Amino acid sequence: MADLYQIKDLYLSLPDMTRKPLLGAAPRIDILKGLSFTLPKGEILGIVGGSGSGKSTLGRAMVRLLEPTAGRILFDGQDITHLTEDALRPLRRRFQMIFQDPMSSLNPRHRVGQIIAAPLHLHGFDAVEAKMFDALDHVGLPRHFAARFPHELSGGQRQRVGIARAIALRPDFILADEIVSGLDVSSQAQVLNLLEGLVKELGLTLAFISHDLSVIRRLCSHVLVLYQGEIVENAPTTQVFNAPKAAYTRDLLDAIPLPDPDQIWA
Structure with missing residues (x-):
């Protein structure tokens, strides 16, 4: 299968703002250190x-919320490493992000329908209302939720709104950053x-x-393990959990209890 990303x-x-002098620029701290990997189309990659470790920084670099210092990011064959914001604008629709805390990423003054419709208007889509309702349908929220405000929803429902906002644009890629960490086990599942x-449905x-290895094991087909800004493991999920090569990966597995995922997520 063709690669959507080549890093x-x-x-x-x-x-490093903790060491900023009174005059002059703050010293810089290396976050990512020579990462190379590919992400095939249709894959679910766990980071x-x-x-x-640099996992959130990597994600933000992939969707160009951060500009790399060196190296290359190819998205569907196009080098986006140092594109200007004007040049990135047509591509923004194709890669979207779902944030960890929906209460901080959803405008509390806007109704759910407005929140989902806003990026559709921004990118010049037509039939915005129909696409907004279609997104609600896809994430399993009733259409009358379009009239509600974020504070009127549960945590799991708010996260579904964030997902709906992302998929409304029919992107090729979605970055989900710790999006189930604040939910109970049932809502996580x-x-x-x-x-x-x-x-599967939208391609x-x-x-x-995620920091939760049981979630990674349940969802992802391939895993990157980062340690101090470097990749120490890059392998299919079954290999990472059954035969990890890196000592750090083994330490992670030993340190975090992993109940039977088939029982938890059934």
Whole structure:
């Protein structure tokens, strides 16, 4: 299968604001250090690592919310590494992001219908209302929810609104960053099942960032394990869990209890 993403020797550094001098620029700290991997179309990639491993920074670089320091990011064959925002604008529809905390990413003053419709208007779609209702249908929310405000919804329902907003644009790629970490187990299972179904139904490619290895095991077909900004494991999910090669991966598996995922997510 063709690759949607090709990441080649990717480096990214950011200013270390904790050490900023009174005059001059803050020193930079290396976050990503020479990452290389591919992401085939239709795959669900899990990106896992401890705090400070660089997993969220990698995700934001993939959707060009951050610009790499060096290396290349090819999206569907096009080099997007250093494209200007004007040049990126036509591509923004094709890669979308679902955020960890829907209460901070959904405008509390807007109704659900407005929230889902806003990016459709921004990208010049027609029949916006019909596409908004279609997105609600896809994520299993009743159409009358279009008139509700985010605070009137449960955490799982708000996360479904975030998913609806992303899929309304019919993107090729979705980045999901810790999107089930604040949900109870039942809501987590529902969201994971929803994402898995949408990947198949809409032909999506998904990168799923999580610190929860049981979630990664349940959802993802391939896993990247990051440690201090470097890839220490890049393999199919079954191999990572059954025969990890990196000592750090083994430490992660040993440190985090992993109940039977077939029982949890049934």
